[in-house]
Amino acid sequence: MRISIDARDPGFRAYAEAREQGITFNVTLDGKRLAPVHTADDLTGEVIVLARDRSGHIMLDPRRPGEILLETHRGRVRIVRRHRHWTDDSNVI
Template structure:
């Protein structure tokens, strides 16, 4: 499955339809929860997230300061659908 918050990405439709039904997603990479996911694909083993510096601050594109830089991480990706009525606050995207 591929999900994405980018309307130009093929995974956007899956994400948008699920959100309309009250479904959110948890994403893990090599068993660790990933937050602020931009795109996740469990077939290719890729997760795209906002890039952060050593201090944990978002990094912005020097040529377009209004845009956040993105980084791709690779490994074993797991995407789990979650319904809104589940009680903890662990929804990722």
């Protein structure tokens, strides 16, 4: 499965349709939960997240002024669908 918050990405449609139904997602990479996630693909083992500096601040892309820098990580990706009635809303996309 591939999900993405980027409307230009092939995973956006699956993400948007799920969100319309009140479904969110938890994403893990090698067993570590990630949030927020820009794109996740459990078939290719790839996640794209916001780049952060050592202090945890979001970094801007030096090549594209005003845009956030994204990082790609690879490993064992797991995407878990969460329904609206689940109580823990932390760390979901």
